[in-house]
Amino acid sequence: MNHSNDSESPPGANDMQTDYVVGQDNIKGNLGPFGFDIHNRVFVVSAIASVIFIILTLLFPERAGSTFQSIVAFSTGTLDWYFMILVDFFILFCLALVFLPHGSVRLGGPDARPEHSYLSWFAMLFTAGIGIGLLFFGVLEPVYHANVSLPLGVASPFGADGELNPEAIADASALGLAGTYLHWGIHGWAVYIVMALALGIFSYNKGLPFSIRSAFFPILGERVWGWWGHVIDILAVFSTLFGLATSLGLGAQQANAGMNFVFGLEVSTMTQVIVIVLVTAVALISVWRGLEGGLKKLSEINMVLAVLFFFFVLFAGSTLMALSGFWAGLSTYVTDFLALSAPFGRDDDAYRQSWTIFYWAWWISWAPFVGMFIARVSRGRTVREFVLCVLLVPSLFIFVWMGVFGSTALEQLYADPAGSLVKAYVIDNYRPELSLFGMLNELPLTGLMSTLGIVLALIFFVTSSDSGSLVIDTITAGGKIDAPRPQRMFWAIVEGLIAIVLLIGGGLTALQAGVTATAIPFSIVMLLMCYTIIKALNGELRHLRS
Template identity: 40%
Template sequence: MDSSDRTIFKVSVGIAAVFVLIGVLIPNQLSAAMGVAQSFVLESFGWFYQLVATFFLGFAIFMIFSKYGKIKLGKQDAKPEYSRPTWFAMLFSAGMGIGLLFYGVSEPIAHFATPPLGDGSTEQSAMLGMRYTWLHWGLHAWAIYAIVALALAYQKFNKGAPGLMSATLYPVLGEKVKGPIGRTVDVVAVFATLFGVAASLGLGSQQINAGLEYLIGIPNNFMVQMVIMAIITILFIISANTGISRGIKYLSNTNMTIATLLLVAMLILGPTLFLLNMFTTSLGTYVQNVALMGLRISPFDSNEAAWTQGWTIFYWAWWISWTPFVGMFIARVSKGRTIREFTVAVLLVPSLVCALWFTIFGGTGIYLELIQGLNVSGQGLETALFYVYQQLPFGILLSILTVALITTFFVTSADSATFVLGMLTTGGKLNPSSRVKVTWGIILVAATLVLMASGGLAGLQTAIIVSALPLTFIVLVMCYGLVKALNQELSESSSNKPTKKEKLFSKKTAS
């Protein structure tokens, strides 16, 4: 590492260590401070998050149909490193794995019982709940990922820039990205990644604990979750040191295989016809209302506004905080794709999979409560899935597969995160040293435990919402810089093309 890289590494590790130390020494004060910060950001910037999330979706769609679509990420003869199935698996595993299992049943059933508007536990709230779940995990989320990943991939593979968030701002800031401004951008990206991934790891440890309680009676408490995280920390550090083409690739394929088995099993064992009908209806209402839902604030109803802040705004902040992590990882595995192919794949394929997932898992939970009268909505967020399994054939087997899948998703997410944090703090190196990755692995787990101890899920949410705000402005500048760089490339390529007169002259000369 050169001196600049060492500065970013030392500053980032130092601030993270101070945060962990504060959480250990004065957890109550940290929790109170984070609560105040969360309330301020949600109430003052909720409208801003809604607008920018909608803008990012519009920008991604624009990139698909724009004149830039044919530009390849890399040289003209660049070939993709991975097959499409493996590529899709890696996109999906890095993106939302743990969250799908944690919220698969619990979010649709929560919206069904307490909808964003109107009465709960009705047929109308069931459809509304599914529609808003699609909103939170669908096109908006993957558009945010696609934009950041595209900017990173273009600068890396087309311009030879380091794999850093600051490098995407070069078309706007020029050489200033190599100074204090660029280093600040990278430090912001480090902490957004740290807290964004910490939330997923916290959810994962809670649900693994819930699954083990259901299967073998292990108590569901913070101490057990600490042990779970310690064991899995060892696993993902081992995986991180095997490299992206071995550890992460194989785990991603394993994740997709188990996830597909669970999805098909739930569709067959659950109320199949009901789920297919719900998917079709939800697709129509989602497409019809996606813009309205993505801009809804409810300025005249404080209860509805609080619902939007606690769910929709939180999700936009979560996805933005994940963009350095997921964006950098997607960029790393997407060399050789055209901008159009890349954006269509990142935007549509995972969105469709998420829609299917939530319809099948959440729809089963809704069916059990609305039609059969069971109390699914009364279960905790981390236990709702296992409660649903209890009502189905082969419930024990499904629970075992789910605990295994959460574990591999946990390892993949932490593995990818240490890789990305290593890149961000070593000048964009594609293969950070084991020492750097292990350092970030330990800090990541320590930060997760501190956040869980000082506020549980609420503490994790607060860290995400606050850390995502400065990163949002960076991504907006990134969009402008990407268009500016692409326009320059098209201008340069068109100036190098022979004119009609030159073509005619060359033909005459040849004849």
């Protein structure tokens, strides 16, 4: 059989269906101890490797810390050009799909129709790919990027320094927000689109299992059900684990900082470990209750609280300044988009390596997690509709949130530089986990709203752990989406343990190392996915035209 043409067969063709059956026989789960329904090789290798990593990091924390620092230095310092070009390529790939005839292909086939309304779909897209980032970075980044004098020795290329007049302040704020939008806008969502499209096309249109390995059928043929496919799925597991661990670690740091700010609780690694343990326990309860009784209800509660929190900041601060700051930042982001995206020709290597490269690696690490979720809720959309909406709608929501929070914090900073807690936490004495609470300190109801911020961080923590364990379990169960709950509970525990050992082994540097180390090999997987997506879409177009 000539496997190079297999993906071009129309849905239901005999050769594709034959390989689909082979695939089911080779990656189907097997009942194991404790009622687990697993894919033996992927589950066992992933689980054993995770346990070994946890044990070694706990036994040798100092050596682990130095190793993590070396990984970060290599990934961000040596491969910065690679990550910049790679993510720019993903944007060009997505835009090409919009304008090429491939955009008319519908996920699920010509007769498929969307399962969710636009409003519900947009809400799910918004909640899928952001998590704790809105709270941790919403104040931190705009303030950091808008100011040159910073304690880390990493100067922002966007900001201003020295005596500022109103015009210079406005320019610095707009550029600070533009730098924030760069990291949270369409670059990251283009990464998610590649993963989600690959899963959607090969699962809904080609009838293959809902597994990342399925996207490589055009390249590997039946070998995708063997060790080649196992390696791809194992890479996806570790990419997701370390991407989630980074979010959980940041969430624990911010929750601990908020508890110190409001209640005087000590800020320490041990306190953060206890926070992770307690929140993981709540996540286990959520997992046991299932999607309807656990994750869905928590997500709904979180959405309501987040909306209330956003409108409080908008109206309790300077509303006009917040909205005008958001718009100025968006305008600067659009006009300077090419310059911001350029991989070469910018004299800001230290800044780019410390911020932008970490973000690109983080988005890639989250791609299996978020991409799988987006694919599951996007059946029935055309490729063109899918790309445009996923690229633009969540980005705009994030821009509004960070524009309001960032502009409010910047207005406080420039109005009273000497007394601003935001300046103290971001510029004078870098404590990023406290930046949100520094901004809330200047608004009414500081204690109440700071407590709400802590609650939001903790619920984001729980929902990330719950949904992440669902995705990892789907991968390690051979593409099943209804595997036994004890399996998801196992992966929720592993996620929490990895977040703990990364904090113990080096804090933020270790979290960054985990992300970048897994993003390097998985980025190659995603590049190959672009090729298989085009192969599959070519086949769909021929089927439509015939």
